[in-house]
Amino acid sequence: MKTVDPAEKLRIDKYIKDMWHFDPAIPSTDYQYVGQFTGNWIDKIKDLSFNDDSKFDYNRNKQTFADEKLPDDVVSFGNKDREKAVKWGYDNKTKYHQKWNDLPDWCSLMGKASGLKTPAMCINEQLPGSFLPWHVDLFYTYCEQTGREVKLEVMLKMRRYLVFMQDWKWGYYLQVGNNPITNWKAGQIITMPFGMYHLSVNAGTEVRHVMQINGLETEDSLHKFPAREIEINV
Numbered sequence: 001m002k003t004v005d006p007a008e009k010l011r012i013d014k015y016i017k018d019m020w021h022f023d024p025a026i027p028s029t030d031y032q033y034v035g036q037f038t039g040n041w042i043d044k045i046k047d048l049s050f051n052d053d054s055k056f057d058y059n060r061n062k063q064t065f066a067d068e069k070l071p072d073d074v075v076s077f078g079n080k081d082r083e084k085a086v087k088w089g090y091d092n093k094t095k096y097h098q099k100w101n102d103l104p105d106w107c108s109l110m111g112k113a114s115g116l117k118t119p120a121m122c123i124n125e126q127l128p129g130s131f132l133p134w135h136v137d138l139f140y141t142y143c144e145q146t147g148r149e150v151k152l153e154v155m156l157k158m159r160r161y162l163v164f165m166q167d168w169k170w171g172y173y174l175q176v177g178n179n180p181i182t183n184w185k186a187g188q189i190i191t192m193p194f195g196m197y198h199l200s201v202n203a204g205t206e207v208r209h210v211m212q213i214n215g216l217e218t219e220d221s222l223h224k225f226p227a228r229e230i231e232i233n234v
């Protein structure tokens with residue numbers, strides 16, 4: 001497993017601390033609505049299956065992000081965020097699955113339609129009672145899967161789209177920066193800048209699925225254009 005240079009971690013950490021105001025009272029707009037995937041793919045969501053291989057491992061980055069030598073006030077990187085979450089009272093038993101492999105065909109069609117270079121898709125399954133507390137994404141798995149270094153320059157060229165896989169139901173809650181997000185429709189797509197803190201909750205009664213599309217930004221990437229509908233049929 002690759003390790004990340006501590007000096008690079010601190011550079012990324014400084015960037016994240018400087019890029020946002022960290023004040024819940026400021027009415028900032030911290031995410032972008034990108035558009036919506038329509039079409040018959042929605043009928044296929046029920047066929048998705050998750051197994052133990054796709055379980056979210058809370059300690060998966062422990063070696064790569066061995067942070068013992070980093071200052072305690074580092075805001076980024078898995079371990080520091082996770083240590084803080086445990087201190088805040090989270091029990092570390094969230095039921096959250098990530099499926100990167102054997103995804104249905106419509107996922108790659110969406111990846112292609114995203115306009116992102118080398119798109120890598122992942123479907124997140126969040127069970128009722130599960131929380132992903134306030135954290136920031138470092139695209140570590142994407143970097144690992146595509147052989148890229150975990151470096152600030154790479155992060156700043158990267159983009160993640162989140163695609164809601166089903167209509168919003170009671171208890172589904174996403175927050176990006178200062179913006180609560182609810183009442184979404186299946187296929188709607190959002191994105192946020194690198195380094196933006198966010199969280200995800202399922203306090204409802206049914207499992208919730210969201211797909212990530214990760215890739216490098218290009219001039220054709222969807223978020224560079226006004227939000228629009230894109231039909232995906234399989």
Ligand SMILES: [Fe+2]
Binds near residue numbers: 135136137198
């Ligand atoms: Fe995240």
